[in-house]
Amino acid sequence: MRRLNHLFAAAALSALLGVAANAGEFKVIANSSVDTAAVSLDDLKSVFLETKMELGSGHVVPVLEKSGPAHEAFLKDCLGKSDSALSTYYRSLVFTGKGSMPKALGSDADVVEYVAKTKGAIGYVAASAAAASVKTLEVK
Amino acid sequence: MSEIREFIFVRLTKVLFALGCAGMFVSALQAQQIPDLKVGNDTVQFHAFASQGFAYTNDNNYLTMNTSNGSAAFTEFGFNASMQVTNKLRVGAQMYDRNIGQLGGWHPTFDWGYADYRFNDWFGIRAGKVKTALGLFNDTQDTEALYTWALLPQSVYPIDLRSNNIAHTGGDVYGSLSLHKAGTVGYTAYIGARSFDPYGGYNYFSANLGIPIVSNSGRAAGTDVRWTTPVTGLMVGGSFMDQTQDRKGYYTTLALGAPLGTPYSFVANPQRTSAAYGDYTRGNWHLNAEFRRDHYIGDISTTFGPVFPWNGSDKAWFVSAAYRINKHLELGAYHSHYTVDAPFIATDPNSNHIYDEVATARVDVTSWWDVKIEGHFMNGYGDMFSAHGFYVANNPQGMKPSTDMLVIRTGVNF
Numbered sequence: 001m002r003r004l005n006h007l008f009a010a011a012a013l014s015a016l017l018g019v020a021a022n023a024g025e026f027k028v029i030a031n032s033s034v035d036t037a038a039v040s041l042d043d044l045k046s047v048f049l050e051t052k053m054e055l056g057s058g059h060v061v062p063v064l065e066k067s068g069p070a071h072e073a074f075l076k077d078c079l080g081k082s083d084s085a086l087s088t089y090y091r092s093l094v095f096t097g098k099g100s101m102p103k104a105l106g107s108d109a110d111v112v113e114y115v116a117k118t119k120g121a122i123g124y125v126a127a128s129a130a131a132a133s134v135k136t137l138e139v140k
Numbered sequence: 141m142s143e144i145r146e147f148i149f150v151r152l153t154k155v156l157f158a159l160g161c162a163g164m165f166v167s168a169l170q171a172q173q174i175p176d177l178k179v180g181n182d183t184v185q186f187h188a189f190a191s192q193g194f195a196y197t198n199d200n201n202y203l204t205m206n207t208s209n210g211s212a213a214f215t216e217f218g219f220n221a222s223m224q225v226t227n228k229l230r231v232g233a234q235m236y237d238r239n240i241g242q243l244g245g246w247h248p249t250f251d252w253g254y255a256d257y258r259f260n261d262w263f264g265i266r267a268g269k270v271k272t273a274l275g276l277f278n279d280t281q282d283t284e285a286l287y288t289w290a291l292l293p294q295s296v297y298p299i300d301l302r303s304n305n306i307a308h309t310g311g312d313v314y315g316s317l318s319l320h321k322a323g324t325v326g327y328t329a330y331i332g333a334r335s336f337d338p339y340g341g342y343n344y345f346s347a348n349l350g351i352p353i354v355s356n357s358g359r360a361a362g363t364d365v366r367w368t369t370p371v372t373g374l375m376v377g378g379s380f381m382d383q384t385q386d387r388k389g390y391y392t393t394l395a396l397g398a399p400l401g402t403p404y405s406f407v408a409n410p411q412r413t414s415a416a417y418g419d420y421t422r423g424n425w426h427l428n429a430e431f432r433r434d435h436y437i438g439d440i441s442t443t444f445g446p447v448f449p450w451n452g453s454d455k456a457w458f459v460s461a462a463y464r465i466n467k468h469l470e471l472g473a474y475h476s477h478y479t480v481d482a483p484f485i486a487t488d489p490n491s492n493h494i495y496d497e498v499a500t501a502r503v504d505v506t507s508w509w510d511v512k513i514e515g516h517f518m519n520g521y522g523d524m525f526s527a528h529g530f531y532v533a534n535n536p537q538g539m540k541p542s543t544d545m546l547v548i549r550t551g552v553n554f
Contacts, residue, residue: 025415040319042318042324043318046261046316046318046324051261051316051326052261052316052318052326053227053258053260053261054260054261059227059228071156080372080373080421081421082424084467084504084507085421085426085465087507088285088286091187091283091285092280092283092286092288094185094187094220094222095187095189095218095234095282095283095286095553096251096252096271096279096280097222097232097233097234097252097254097256097270097271098256098271098279100185100222100224100230101185101187111399112374120227139200
């Protein structure tokens with residue numbers, strides 16, 4: 001009986017960890033025009049904070065998700081900002097004329113579709129999202 | 141009769157226009173969408189903000205409002221349009237208007253408007269009327285949605301003197317340099333003609349003290365460097381600005397010893413501002429601090445008497461902390477500290493400083509609508525020539541040493 005309890009506890013823990021890992025994963029995708037296969041976390045952060053406009057030899061345009069696990073993970077792991085802090089940051093650019101509000105889309109599928117058809121676009125989606133029409137960048 | 145019809149028609153047209161604008165604004169907010177406009181292959185982005193405040197003080201009237209009776213004459217709004225013309229070229233412009241007590245007076249101003257060409261990540265240029273990078277908040281101070289506070293620390297960001305540093309008509313060079321593991325450095329260097337506001341604090345007190353200003357001109361040049369450090373959430377920076385000022389006016393009082401109508405001129409030599417600041421975010425905490433030094437000395441010349449030296453130098457700083465409880469509520473507090481080097485009435489111990497202790501609750505009703513409730517506990521009222529909130533004209537009975545104030549402010553933006 002004790003062994004059964006241990007097995008049950010182990011299964012529950014691994015299931016919990018599995019869910020948590022999946023919930024926190026994202027992958028970075030880019031339009032086929034973006035001529036790099038990998039991007040550093042610092043460069044990725046700079047692109048999404050609009051202080052860096054180039055990757056490889058080309059111009060890039062950040063695309064956000066409005067919400068969801070991939071969005072939350074990206075904010076935490078890449079930008080180090082909360083959703084409201086990021087929104088405040090973009091507003092500060094917009095109301096001084098020193099940047100523009102990036103496109104924010106409602107789902108992984110919308111982001112993939114937009115990135116696929118927009119030259120220079122770079123975004124993020126859930127690690128499990130279908131993204132055959134775009135290139136996936138390795139985050140170093 | 142036709143004049144009445146014309147009057148009614150004009151008023152009706154204005155009312156319908158205002159209602160139309162308000163309807164579009166609310167629709168945009170409710171949809172939480174930016175109403176982009178396609179021009180050929182390019183997209184024009186539109187954004188706007190508006191805020192309304194109410195201030196009540198126990199004694200002294202503040203910021204040219206009749207706050208001792210409670211005042212809602214505290215309105216600001218602005219809207220802009222911008223377009224990414226090419227990958228490297230962006231253009232845009234913003235209109236701004238305010239009515240804060242006797243300041244602004246609903247006179248719309250061209251807030252900024254320029255072309256921005258970014259050659260690469262580390263070098264770009266802006267030309268036109270550009271918001272001036274100075275300290276943490278100079279270029280963003282008008283948009284209350286960006287802050288926890290209903291009022292930014294008035295020691296460093298006095299609403300009365302907003303226009304003095306807010307923008308310059310000229311050019312910037314700017315960029316961002318990666319230091320790899322040592323973080324990122326952003327820089328801005330600029331030069332241009334200063335902006336002056338005939339409806340701002342200096343003009344207001346000058347007119348009321350019998351030395352109205354007729355013209356103001358000058359240039360501003362400076363630099364701002366901010367380092368996003370490898371310590372997660374920590375940014376530190378510094379700014380320096382050198383300005384010239386040539387102000388002309390005339391006397392409408394005999395109290396200062398010159399005949400009525402005597403012209404005067406004021407030339408600043410020097411007028412320099414230095415700032416050091418830091419911003420730290422960790423979890424739900426957000427901390428800010430800034431120190432500001434204004435070295436502001438000049439000569440007042442008239443055709444009547446000798447040159448009169450004037451010292452308007454001051455020091456100011458603030459520290460603030462805010463904690464976000466949840467998505468809808470943020471609490472914060474700051475201490476704001478302002479001291480005058482050489483008050484006009486040296487014997488008055490309350491005229492050489494304004495200290496302000498502040499506590500705030502910010503409620504984010506939605507992502508585009510906030511409401512703030514803020515308490516201020518001020519000591520001192522500053523120099524009568526400093527234009528930092530307290531004016532002789534609004535307090536003819538004399539000023540009390542301390543002022544408590546309640547501010548309620550709400551704002552929307554998209």
